[in-house]
Amino acid sequence: MKGKTSIVMLTYNELHLTKKCIDSIKQHTRSEQYELIIVDNASTDGTKEYVRELNDVIFIENEENRGFAKGCNQGAKKATGDSILFLNNDTIVTENWLSPLREALFASERIGMVGPVSNYVSGPQMVESTYTDVKELPAFAKNYTAAKKGQRTYVHRLVGFCLLVKKELIEKVGLFDERFVYGSFEDDDLCLRSLLNGYQLQIVHDSFVHHHGHATFRANQDTNITTLFTENRLRFLDKWGIDLNLMTPHPYFADLLPEDVACVLDAGCGVGATGLELMNRQSVDMYGVEADPLKAAIAKAYYKEVIEAKADEYPWLEKEAFFDAVIFSDVLEHVSDPWHMIEQAHASLKPGGVIICCLPNMMHAEVLLPLMTGDFTYQDVGILDRGHLRFFTPNTMHALFPDHLFERVIEQRINVPIDQNVQLFFDEIARVGTSLGLQTKALTDQVTLYQLLIVVRKKGGSPSG
Known part of the structure; x- marks a missing residue:
């Protein structure tokens, strides 16, 4: 499928994970398929120095930690592709990961966002994985996605660890709401705004992305995950007056x-x-x-x-x-x-x-x-x-x-x-x-x-x- 995807990746320390993520993208994605936009939130572990040496990356350096929503929005504004993929730096993509996502996204005018399955994610995107070491990841992902070829599931919610969005959707409903400080619920908010504008969301079962999970939060000693989740949940309820638990079937x-x-x-x-x-x-x-x-x-x-x-x-x-x-x-x-x-x-x-x-x-x-x-x-x-x-x-x-x-x-x-x-x-x-x-x-x-x-x-x- 023709077209280019703008991959927006936010970094805050955890250089070893960032390297693995970028290496996996380069290994499993043709160069003409994507552009990589990295937004750094004031890392201090050599991440900035490493990214500056990459000649095929659009790099935005922040002098302070501006949080997940603001950082991703900075990157999205630089995107030139027909779709934007928000990707956590604590992920590893696998063989043939992007093509099924793009195929699903552009299969219908009504589909606005899609996401892969993973070993570590909330909700129905999480699947049971049998590998215990990332060395076993390629074989697992290849076998799993082959067995699930073409399978799609409509949902009300997708998780932002790896989220592919049509550029036209962003232009219509807007970027992440920056009131959700540092991360959590900004992806739920974007999903909800998309649904209210008539867009549909899909899980793509033949695309598998490994996720370490909460690596950036753990790297930030000033951020308590539980407190952050609770505060942003209250912000979400204050904005919408609806609990996400209502988005589960009887x-x-x-x-x-x-x-x-x-x-x-x-x-x-x-x-x-x-x-x-x-x-x-x-x-x-x-x-x-x-x-x-x-x-x-x-x-x-x-x-x-x-x-x-x-x-x-x-x-x-x-x-x-x-x-x-x-x-x-x-x-x-x-x-x-x-x-x-x-x-x-x-x-x-x-x-x-x-x-x-x-x-x-x-x-x-x-x-x-x-x-x-x-x-x-x-x-x-x-x-x-x-x-x-x-x-x-x-x-x-x-x-x-x-x-x-x-x-x-x-x-x-x-x-x-x-x-x-x-x-x-x-x-x-x-x-x-x-x-x-x-x-x-x-x-x-x-x-x-x-x-x-x-x-x-x-x-x-x-x-x-």
């Missing part, structure tokens, strides 16, 4: 969705993390409804359509017999009339379409024991979430899906263990109640049931794809 729905569905509504889709996991697994058009404007905007980067509204405001009548599946993730307990919503969802399903929902259990000991003492206090999260308008027991959950409309396919319990004495207390209540002819036998199991996952199928045949 842990259950992807496995429950039939593999032959092609059109899915994700009610209460959040940032679209669950739908993204489904899209990486199978060919599917995702539709969403989400009341939070920021979350809805993020989901739009990947979903075919996202309507910014409450779930009970969704235009169900416009989607009659349209969906193969409807997902209700923590939704039905937040609406005033969940029974009517299920009727509307039923009409929106094709014959044989499925509804997947997750409902909290009012009978769990977390709620039931305080209630027996007169305490029904709403909480920030959990079964007594302040936003909950309706409360369910296993029996009333089943009543949401009448037998003349649906057949039950799957029920999965999500149990949360309780204190042994509390369990014995409810066991005794169940025993006494049963001896008195009361229907309390099920109480023993119900007090540990926190949520129930339910999959039901619309009666009337199989869904059409």
Whole structure:
């Protein structure tokens, strides 16, 4: 593929790692493929003297440590390539590392950033490595990437240790936000801004880059990694008001969705993390409804359509017999009339379409024991979430899906263990109640049931794809 990549590398001491990184670039990258821009943040170990001797490097020397974001931005402003690769100096690139990244980046106008897999990185970019010494790295990387040739995964987040970005994206959304001092969360911020501008992000599984990890932080004795992370996390929350933990899929729905569905509504889709996991697994058009404007905007980067509204405001009548599946993730307990919503969802399903929902259990000991003492206090999260308008027991959950409309396919319990004495207390209540002819036998199991996952199928045949 024609075109040039501008590699921006920040250095702060750790000369031995910088040398290894530059040597690996020269070994595994054709000279016409890239330009190397090095920004030094006032190293004192001979790094500056070493880089000055390199005649094929654009070198920027800072008289003080200006931090990761500012340093990378300095380098990016010197870039002349059609893409910019931000690369940590504590990395070692491997054979055929850059070409798959560029191929993925320019495969679609919508893709704005891509990243490789590695031995040391947070999130899904980390893969299990079998080498114990960098001498074994070339063989491992060659075998691993050959087995993963062409594999790509869409994500909401890429890590900045090795991040390839289209130049046009930088021109549109801007460079790293320099409020994130010295490093951490500036890459998350750039990812989020990219998504909000409609760009998509991908992990490239046939590009492997070794990462030593936190070498620059360790070289800087004035920087505490934990403190820095905490401070920048607060800066991120202050800027966006959103926690990155929300960008993870619901842990259950992807496995429950039939593999032959092609059109899915994700009610209460959040940032679209669950739908993204489904899209990486199978060919599917995702539709969403989400009341939070920021979350809805993020989901739009990947979903075919996202309507910014409450779930009970969704235009169900416009989607009659349209969906193969409807997902209700923590939704039905937040609406005033969940029974009517299920009727509307039923009409929106094709014959044989499925509804997947997750409902909290009012009978769990977390709620039931305080209630027996007169305490029904709403909480920030959990079964007594302040936003909950309706409360369910296993029996009333089943009543949401009448037998003349649906057949039950799957029920999965999500149990949360309780204190042994509390369990014995409810066991005794169940025993006494049963001896008195009361229907309390099920109480023993119900007090540990926190949520129930339910999959039901619309009666009337199989869904059409």
